[in-house]
Amino acid sequence: MRSYQHLKAMTSFVGETKRKLYSLKKAARDQQKELEKTMDAQKTLADTSSYCRVCELDLRSDPKEHEDNEIHNVISGSIC
Ligand SMILES: [Zn+2]
Numbered sequence: 001m002r003s004y005q006h007l008k009a010m011t012s013f014v015g016e017t018k019r020k021l022y023s024l025k026k027a028a029r030d031q032q033k034e035l036e037k038t039m040d041a042q043k044t045l046a047d048t049s050s051y052c053r054v055c056e057l058d059l060r061s062d063p064k065e066h067e068d069n070e071i072h073n074v075i076s077g078s079i080c
Contacts, residue, residue, distance in 0.1 A: 017078065024075050024078070025075065028055040028057055028072065028075065029055075029057060031071060032055075032061075035060075035061055036060055039060060052066060052072065054075050054076045055071070055072055055075055
């Protein structure tokens with residue numbers, strides 16, 4: 001009985017974390033989209049592209065700059 005409760009708690013914890021990660025990644029995507037809008041207007045870093053494995057996101061901005069991003073750091077902290 002106790003182990004079942006524990007398992008159930010663990011499962012819901014994992015589900016909770018996954019949901020949290022999903023919404024964080026979505027937030028990162030939305031933020032990136034907004035960023036790209038302004039970059040398209042400026043046409044400065046249009047040729048720069050890289051991929052963030054943490055956010056699962058194509059970046060058109062400086063990856064170093066992206067690593068300072070708050071959402072990126074929250075996601076990388078959540079994954080461990
Ligand atoms: Zn990232």
